[in-house]
Amino acid sequence: MDAQYKPFEIERDAQRFWETHQCFKAIEDASREKFYCLSMFPYPSGKLHMGHVRNYTIGDVVSRYQRMQGRNVMQPMGWDAFGMPAENAAIQNQVPPASWTHQNIDTMREQLKSLGFAYDWSREFATCDAEYYRWEQWFFTKLVEQGLVYKKMSTVNWDPVDQTVLANEQVIEGRGWRSGALVERKEIPLWFLKITDYAEELLADLENIDWPEQVKTMQRNWIGKSRGVELSFDTRSNDGTDLEPLSVYTTRPDTLMGVTYMAVAADHPLARSAATDNPALGDFLAECAQGGTSEAELATREKKGMPTGYSALHPLTGRELPIYVANFVLMEFGTGAVMAVPAHDQRDWEFATRYGVPIEPVIADADGRTPDLTSGAHVEPGALINSGEFDGLDFEAAFEAIAARLSEMGRGEVKTNYRLRDWGVARQRYWGAPIPVKYGPEGQTVPLSDAELPVSLPLEVTVDASGSPLKKMPEFSDLGDGWVRETDTFDTFMESSWYFARFCCADNDSAMLDERADYWLPVDLYIGGIEHAILHLLYARFFTKLMRDFGLIQTDEPFQRLLTQGMVIAETYYRPTANGGKEWFNPADVEVSRDDKGRPLNATLVADGQPVEMGGIEKMSKSKNNGVDPQAMIDRFGADTVRLFMMFAAPPEQSLEWSDSGVEGAHRFLKRLWRLVAEHLAAGEPGRLESESLSDEQRELRRKTHETIHKASDDIGRRTTFNTAIAAVMELANAAGRFDDTSTGGLAVAREAIETCVLLLSPITPHVCHALWSELGHEEAAVDASWPRLDESALARDTIELVVQVNGKLRARLEVAADADKESIESQAMNHENVQRHLDGKTVRKVIVVPGKLVNIVVG
RNA sequence: GCCGGUGUGGCGGAAUUGGUAGACGCAGCGGAUUCAAAAUCCGCCGCUGUAAAAGGCGUGUCGGUUCGAGUCCGACCACCGGCACCA
Numbered sequence: 043m044d045a046q047y048k049p050f051e052i053e054r055d056a057q058r059f060w061e062t063h064q065c066f067k068a069i070e071d072a073s074r075e076k077f078y079c080l081s082m083f084p085y086p087s088g089k090l091h092m093g094h095v096r097n098y099t100i101g102d103v104v105s106r107y108q109r110m111q112g113r114n115v116m117q118p119m120g121w122d123a124f125g126m127p128a129e130n131a132a133i134q135n136q137v138p139p140a141s142w143t144h145q146n147i148d149t150m151r152e153q154l155k156s157l158g159f160a161y162d163w164s165r166e167f168a169t170c171d172a173e174y175y176r177w178e179q180w181f182f183t184k185l186v187e188q189g190l191v192y193k194k195m196s197t198v199n200w201d202p203v204d205q206t207v208l209a210n211e212q213v214i215e216g217r218g219w220r221s222g223a224l225v226e227r228k229e230i231p232l233w234f235l236k237i238t239d240y241a242e243e244l245l246a247d248l249e250n251i252d253w254p255e256q257v258k259t260m261q262r263n264w265i266g267k268s269r270g271v272e273l274s275f276d277t278r279s280n281d282g283t284d285l286e287p288l289s290v291y292t293t294r295p296d297t298l299m300g301v302t303y304m305a306v307a308a309d310h311p312l313a314r315s316a317a318t319d320n321p322a323l324g325d326f327l328a329e330c331a332q333g334g335t336s337e338a339e340l341a342t343r344e345k346k347g348m349p350t351g352y353s354a355l356h357p358l359t360g361r362e363l364p365i366y367v368a369n370f371v372l373m374e375f376g377t378g379a380v381m382a383v384p385a386h387d388q389r390d391w392e393f394a395t396r397y398g399v400p401i402e403p404v405i406a407d408a409d410g411r412t413p414d415l416t417s418g419a420h421v422e423p424g425a426l427i428n429s430g431e432f433d434g435l436d437f438e439a440a441f442e443a444i445a446a447r448l449s450e451m452g453r454g455e456v457k458t459n460y461r462l463r464d465w466g467v468a469r470q471r472y473w474g475a476p477i478p479v480k481y482g483p484e485g486q487t488v489p490l491s492d493a494e495l496p497v498s499l500p501l502e503v504t505v506d507a508s509g510s511p512l513k514k515m516p517e518f519s520d521l522g523d524g525w526v527r528e529t530d531t532f533d534t535f536m537e538s539s540w541y542f543a544r545f546c547c548a549d550n551d552s553a554m555l556d557e558r559a560d561y562w563l564p565v566d567l568y569i570g571g572i573e574h575a576i577l578h579l580l581y582a583r584f585f586t587k588l589m590r591d592f593g594l595i596q597t598d599e600p601f602q603r604l605l606t607q608g609m610v611i612a613e614t615y616y617r618p619t620a621n622g623g624k625e626w627f628n629p630a631d632v633e634v635s636r637d638d639k640g641r642p643l644n645a646t647l648v649a650d651g652q653p654v655e656m657g658g659i660e661k662m663s664k665s666k667n668n669g670v671d672p673q674a675m676i677d678r679f680g681a682d683t684v685r686l687f688m689m690f691a692a693p694p695e696q697s698l699e700w701s702d703s704g705v706e707g708a709h710r711f712l713k714r715l716w717r718l719v720a721e722h723l724a725a726g727e728p729g730r731l732e733s734e735s736l737s738d739e740q741r742e743l744r745r746k747t748h749e750t751i752h753k754a755s756d757d758i759g760r761r762t763t764f765n766t767a768i769a770a771v772m773e774l775a776n777a778a779g780r781f782d783d784t785s786t787g788g789l790a791v792a793r794e795a796i797e798t799c800v801l802l803l804s805p806i807t808p809h810v811c812h813a814l815w816s817e818l819g820h821e822e823a824a825v826d827a828s829w830p831r832l833d834e835s836a837l838a839r840d841t842i843e844l845v846v847q848v849n850g851k852l853r854a855r856l857e858v859a860a861d862a863d864k865e866s867i868e869s870q871a872m873n874h875e876n877v878q879r880h881l882d883g884k885t886v887r888k889v890i891v892v893p894g895k896l897v898n899i900v901v902g
Numbered sequence: 903g904c905c906g907g908u909g910u911g912g913c914g915g916a917a918u919u920g921g922u923a924g925a926c927g928c929a930g931c932g933g934a935u936u937c938a939a940a941a942u943c944c945g946c947c948g949c950u951g952u953a954a955a956a957g958g959c960g961u962g963u964c965g966g967u968u969c970g971a972g973u974c975c976g977a978c979c980a981c982c983g984g985c986a987c988c989a
Contacts, residue, residue, distance in 0.1 A: 082989095084989095085989055125988080125989065126988065126989085127989085198987075199987075207987075210985095211988040256907060259905085260906050260983095260984075264986085266905095335986095336985070337903090337985050340903090341903040341904065341985085462986095465986080466986080470987090534989070572983060572984085573983060573989080574989080575983080576905090576906095576985080576986085577984085608983095611982095690914090690915095691915080692914065692915065697908090698914085699913085699914060701914065701928070703928055707928055711927085713942095714942095756918085757918095760918095761918070763916095765926085766925085766926080769925065773926070843922090844922095847921085847970075849969075849970085850921090850971095876956085887969085888969060889969095890921090890969055892921055895921055896970095898969055898970060899969090900969045900970090
């Protein structure tokens with residue numbers, strides 16, 4: 043064989059082989075166990091970035107591993123092709139979003155192919171294809187018929203200069219990112235999907251899926267199930283006339299006697315009514331309507347309020363309570379009003395302290411005393427005080443007693459509440475799937491019939507910064523006879539909520555899904571960024587249940603197992619600029635000098651030799667100019683090296699720091715592996731492996747081989763810690779390299795070790811393993827080889843090493859027979875010279891023997 | 903602000919169920935090979951200490967549980983992800 047590792051030839055040949063033999067075309071076969079492996083499909087933003095490479099390498103490693111386990115594997119790929127960046131590019135470069143998107147797809151498809159991923163490309167689609175989104179439109183009309191869709195007023199970010207709706211991302215410090223104008227909150231009618239109808243099932247079914255606990259916890263908290271009481275307060279205007287009762291929800295009815303004021307949202311009807319003859323309040327409401335709608339912005343805003351002059355009557359005492367407007371109460375949330383108990387809620391406490399509202403404790407502290415409220419609220423539940431007949435009751439009893447009293451009076455009921463809100467799916471944008479609805483001359487709202495579908499998006503458009511182009515295209519929106527089309531498009535989360543199902547039967551042009559979906563679903567392993575832990579993953583779960591209830595599929599959950607991969611990060615370098623900003627330099631253009639211990643001293647720009655500042659390690663991004671181009675790395679080292687480095691440098695869930703020298707190390711290992719095989723083949727023909735009559739050295743290498751099979755199988759199959767699997771294979775390769783027994787028996791043991799290395803690595807570095815497997819004389823291609831089988835008998839040992847501790851500190855190591863009994867281990871440990879030194883003059887109080895591990899002698 | 907996470911040598915990380923802290927790799931240092939360099943191979947490599955041992959210290963900080971804590975508990979600090987129109 044060629045003594046030199048030539049990655050480019052090898053990779054070209056392997057990829058050609060897989061393509062000619064259609065190795066990765068997945069065919070439904072009820073007699074075989076299926077494995078559906080899916081990585082989150084990319085948004086075609088231009089070029090592949092390192093985050094994609096990491097995501098798709100993980101998926102490919104698992105797919106190829108499962109294939110070697112004998113499973114019928116399906117790994118598809120497609121494009122999440124609708125979204126804002128295409129519109130932004132269109133505004134900047136005067137390119138229609140469709141052609142920009144398709145060009146990007148072509149570029150990125152080529153890049154994916156150069157990485158050798160085992161995709162079934164026959165299932166590929168882009169979500170901007172009408173053949174895809176027509177089914178989404180069709181399904182939406184069915185949901186309308188089912189009563190799972192409705193239209194209601196909702197708040198959006200309004201740019202008063204560009205006259206357009208802005209995404210939260212486009213609101214920077216309360217201003218429009220293009221116009222710089224102060225953003226206003228504006229109410230417009232929008233389409234909603236009733237995800238809240240499924241809140242309970244979305245919560246309960248988390249028990250049945252194999253997801254990271256942290257993701258499940260985030261989803262649970264997002265759904266936010268709580269048990270509380272909904273109650274109403276009578277209200278009066280400042281002149282004493284009765285108004286509509288004010289309804290609130292509380293999870294702490296036990297604190298009811300401590301309510302000292304009420305707070306309503308700025309857009310609550312009560313607030314609006316109070317503002318009609320109160321200009322100062324009107325100004326405050328206008329101030330509250332400024333800025334973005336995002337919860338992060340609202341929650342970090344300075345908490346402000348103003349009295350309405352109206353009052354509420356306490357349902358039990360009849361006491362008059364002032365009603366405030368507060369900028370932290372949201373109309374979207376619950377009833378848009380809260381009862382405030384400043385003694386036992388920190389936010390209420392801060393508000394009351396600021397505005398001089400009374401703070402009255404009604405819950406005792408842990409010692410049963412009146413809590414100290416000088417520096418904050420006392421939020422822990424406890425026994426009631428200052429609450430009349432309810433005094434002394436604990437949280438549970440008080441909850442029930444007060445709820446029962448309110449219920450008797452017809453003023454309130456126990457209620458289960460969810461934090462989850464319905465899903466607003468309408469966007470006032472062009473580059474998305476048109477919402478299939480029309481409006482009649484008498485104000486009718488009618489979902490389109492099957493015959494009227496699909497509503498194709500017109501592709502030749504001029505996009506500018508002022509609103510949706512569809513609104514300005516009568517040829518699209520005007521249907522004649524006074525009928526007009528809806529010009530809003532779907533949230534792009536709609537497309538990504540069911541694409542995994544469409545991959546099962548992407549070629550069906552007469553139905554959304556067919557029985558093939560039931561063969562492949564659920565996805566056995568789904569891989570993607572942790573940033574999708576809530577929204578995308580929750581919407582996809584919801585959509586799955588909708589499709590199930592409509593009879594399209596049978597599965598309850600889309601993704602049985604989930605792997606959330608970490609970010610790819612890299613060092614940043616900059617120079618301060620004259621205007622106080624920073625000019626960022628790409629790590630590829632910077633050289634770092636180090637001291638004699640390898641610590642970085644300083645960095646210089648290669649181009650001019652002048653120093654640059656080190657800005658710390660950050661997520662790879664355009665803004666910090668610290669992105670490393672995957673293509674440049676593939677062109678330099680080959681795909682296998684890039685894949686190996688990405689899998690080796692960190693476990694998949696953690697962030698991965700890019701390191702050029704780490705990549706070189708990975709490349710070096712592949713060269714060494716190549717040479718290992720070449721030298722082994724040159725050493726002669728191995729004989730038969732006689733596992734019963736091996737020398738000690740042969741037995742030791744063979745044990746290492748099978749220990750490695752054991753570890754790598756567990757690491758890849760169960761733990762998905764590819765880094766430790768690779769480390770184990772490196773150890774085995776190092777051991778095989780040191781092994782210089784060239785007898786026919788020795789060569790047989792070496793052959794087994796080397797073939798094991800090649801097979802265990804083949805999911806990770808498939809090209810080089812394809813070539814090496816063939817060099818090792820196998821007719822069958824590596825891609826069709828089975829995963830190595832573990833021989834338990836090869837793991838047996840005669841002696842094992844134990845450590846001896848004295849008071850928990852390591853003092854000696856012992857080599858003992860594997861079957862040694864406790865007494866002999868204890869006496870060997872006691873008699874060890876160094877142990878004796880530490881026992882000298884002390885009394886042995888206890889000896890702990892952990893079989894196979896250690897002995898701890900406790901002395902005093 | 904709220905929800906979730908992370909923190910171990912000069913660096914990436916390993917230690918899977920409470921039981922040897924630092925596997926594997928990178929960087930660095932020393933040597934071999936070479937006319938020389940690259941490549942390759944061999945050795946050393948937490949801090950401190952010693953002639954060499956022994957020993958002491960050490961997993962963000964402070965405290966606790968335990969024969970034994972990177973791992974469990976409490977408080978704190980720093981950083982990261984998400985917060986419903988970025989995808």
